[in-house]
Amino acid sequence: MGEAIKELVEDWNKEINGLTLQEWANELYNAMKEKITKEKLTFKVVNPGTVMKLLFLWKYMRNPYLHIMASRRDELKRKRRNAKLFYLDLYAGNGVVEVKIEDDSIKIPGSSVLALLAPILLHQERKQTPPYGYYWDLIVLNDIDDSYRKLLRERYQYILKQTTLMPIYRIYHALPSEVKDKWVAITEYNCEKDETWNFFKQYFLQTVKGPNGWIHGLIFLDPPSPSAMPFRFLKELLTVPSDIIALLHTGIFVKHVYEQKYTVDTLANILDCDRSKAESLLQKTHSYEELEKEYVNKFRNLLQGVRMQGISKGSPYRDFVKEIRLYTGKGHYHLVVATRTTAGPEYEEWHNWSAKFAEEVEELSKYDQLDHAVIDILTGRQATL
Numbered sequence: 194m195g196e197a198i199k200e201l202v203e204d205w206n207k208e209i210n211g212l213t214l215q216e217w218a219n220e221l222y223n224a225m226k227e228k229i230t231k232e233k234l235t236f237k238v239v240n241p242g243t244v245m246k247l248l249f250l251w252k253y254m255r256n257p258y259l260h261i262m263a264s265r266r267d268e269l270k271r272k273r274r275n276a277k278l279f280y281l282d283l284y285a286g287n288g289v290v291e292v293k294i295e296d297d298s299i300k301i302p303g304s305s306v307l308a309l310l311a312p313i314l315l316h317q318e319r320k321q322t323p324p325y326g327y328y329w330d331l332i333v334l335n336d337i338d339d340s341y342r343k344l345l346r347e348r349y350q351y352i353l354k355q356t357t358l359m360p361i362y363r364i365y366h367a368l369p370s371e372v373k374d375k376w377v378a379i380t381e382y383n384c385e386k387d388e389t390w391n392f393f394k395q396y397f398l399q400t401v402k403g404p405n406g407w408i409h410g411l412i413f414l415d416p417p418s419p420s421a422m423p424f425r426f427l428k429e430l431l432t433v434p435s436d437i438i439a440l441l442h443t444g445i446f447v448k449h450v451y452e453q454k455y456t457v458d459t460l461a462n463i464l465d466c467d468r469s470k471a472e473s474l475l476q477k478t479h480s481y482e483e484l485e486k487e488y489v490n491k492f493r494n495l496l497q498g499v500r501m502q503g504i505s506k507g508s509p510y511r512d513f514v515k516e517i518r519l520y521t522g523k524g525h526y527h528l529v530v531a532t533r534t535t536a537g538p539e540y541e542e543w544h545n546w547s548a549k550f551a552e553e554v555e556e557l558s559k560y561d562q563l564d565h566a567v568i569d570i571l572t573g574r575q576a577t578l
């Protein structure tokens with residue numbers, strides 16, 4: 194197993210409040226078993242390779258993100274600035290992912306649950322006594338599915354009850370109009386709509402940050418398909434100071450363009466391009482590789498090109514963007530992470546790690562070993578990697 198992936202696996206296997214991540218997922222599944230139809234209790238994944246996004250998110254949240262940004266927040270608070278850290282998950286799921294492995298399956302926590310467990314693990318490892326330094330001031334979980342949101346609420350309540358290492362969070366059904374102390378909002382916006390992105394942008398920059406405040410966040414973008422995340426609308430949100438981790442469905446994008454499943458307007462919104470460009474792409478004159486490149490490069494350019502508002506130190510641009518090809522037996526995806534190179538010297542170590550990680554994952558993709566590798570990690574069969 195490559196050194197960088199090995200580090201990821203070490204993190205994945207840690208216990209949080211006495212339970213491994215898989216044990217947490219099983220508890221969250223069993224506790225809610227009676228409350229909702231079986232079909233909706235988990236988010237099912239048939240392509241194990243894509244789960245690399247969750248392993249990556251888990252590592253990134255604790256270190257570098259919370260490790261570094263929480264001290265930045267402390268520093269600002271000492272200067273009497275109103276500083277806040279947020280986690281925003283726009284396609285949050287229901288908290289438990291079920292990965293199909295042959296005739297069996299394994300349950301693991303979804304992104305939204307990982308976001309709550311990450312600070313708990315940091316507190317546990319650093320043996321902090323209250324007041325705990327690593328926490329999100331606000332967590333926003335958005336999903337269009339009613340039963341998923343209901344599960345998220347119950348699962349969050351369950352975790353908060355089980356662990357004492359967390360500050361008390363209040364859970365809201367919508368974004369509160371006044372900024373509260375430590376809260377979770379479970380919202381129901383449709384990401385296909387322009388208003389959604391604008392609304393979140395205004396909310397974070399105006400309601401949460403305000404004229405003299407400071408905010409920074411981690412935004413996780415895990416859409417079900419390219420049309421659920423039109424770049425034209427997404428770019429609004431990119432003005433909010435944040436790091437981005439996203440999974441792009443490159444394979445679906447190319448297939449739908451080839452099969453002319455998008456209208457010109459939908460494609461123009463997905464790519465944030467003009468109509469004539471969208472029309473030309475729908476003519477089937479571009480190769481598979483060209484279309485993939487078009488999609489991934491457009492995303493990269495947006496991430497790098499949009500200026501973040503209210504950055505007080507270092508570059509206002511996300512000048513570090515890394516795409517990691519996740520090619521699995523069943524499809525093509527890109528895991529993309531964007532942050533700043535000027536976020537501090539401690540990020541440098543992470544930059545080196547991420548370059549190695551990308552190389553190792555791409556190697557697995559090249560030889561069609563990614564699904565196997567992830568299955569081995571989840572089942573603990575690391576020796577074959």
Ligand SMILES: C[S@@+](CC[C@H](N)C(=O)[O-])C[C@H]1O[C@@H](n2cnc3c(N)ncnc32)[C@H](O)[C@@H]1O
Nearest residue numbers: 284285286303304336337338383384385415417
């Ligand atoms: C790939 S899943 C996310 C899985 C999640 N990240 C996890 O780790 O459990 C995509 C989610 O997006 C939601 N969704 C689909 N279309 C949406 C839309 N237009 N707006 C908001 N959410 C949407 C689905 O209900 C689904 O839960």
